Amino acid sequence: MSTQEPPSRRExxxxxxxxxxxxxxxxxxxxxxxxxxxxxxxxxxxxxEDEDDGRLPTAQLEMAAFxxxxxxxxxxxxxxxxxxxxxxxxxxxxxxxxxxAVFVGWLLPLGVVAVVLALVSxxxxxxxxxxxGWALALGLLAIVxxxxxxxxxxxxxxxxxx
Numbered sequence: 315m316s317t318q319e320p321p322s323r324r325e326x327x328x329x330x331x332x333x334x335x336x337x338x339x340x341x342x343x344x345x346x347x348x349x350x351x352x353x354x355x356x357x358x359x360x361x362x363e364d365e366d367d368g369r370l371p372t373a374q375l376e377m378a379a380f381x382x383x384x385x386x387x388x389x390x391x392x393x394x395x396x397x398x399x400x401x402x403x404x405x406x407x408x409x410x411x412x413x414x415a416v417f418v419g420w421l422l423p424l425g426v427v428a429v430v431l432a433l434v435s436x437x438x439x440x441x442x443x444x445x446x447g448w449a450l451a452l453g454l455l456a457i458v459x460x461x462x463x464x465x466x467x468x469x470x471x472x473x474x475x476x
Contacts, residue, residue, distance in 0.1 A: 400442040404431035404449035411456035419463025423458075428453030 321329070331363035379475040432450035434443040 397438075397440060399441045400431055400438060401437040401445035401449065404428055404435050405445050405452070407431055408449045408452035408456060412452050412459065415456040415459035415463065419460045419467060422460035422464065422473060425453050425460055427454035 407424065410423040411421060412427045414424060428449060432446050432453055435444060435446035435449065
């Protein structure tokens with residue numbers, strides 16, 4: 315696999331036929347002073363574009379060296395909006411489910427919702443794994459408490475019927 319260098323700006327313009335004509339040089343400059351003839355280049359014509367030497371534009375160099383705060387302009391793309399986190403909602407739901415499970419058992423589905431939200435939060439890259447882990451643990455605890463209440467209540471109801 316051979317790597318071929320991309321064409322320079324001058325080569326692309328020459329291929330398009332949009333290379334501007336060279337402006338007339340002063341007679342005192344002579345052919346030996348031109349950069350194309352191998353001269354020193356002190357009398358270079360500023361209107362003639364040299365070959366693309368691979369140098370970065372100044373704005374890119376400044377941004378690489380000093381960060382975007384010095385060069386921030388309208389041309390910088392806007393920061394993408396932050397996605398809302400699911401972890402706090404999972405933790406809040408798990409806490410409510412656990413508090414409810416201590417007193418009644420019929421809010422078992424709320425614990426299931428808390429566990430599902432915690433699992434979704436664990437799968438998302440930007441959500442807090444610590445909060446999601448607590449939400450998962452409290453949600454599972456709420457399910458265990460609610461199931462315990464229901465398993466204790468059902469035999470009590472049968473005793474009331476008899």
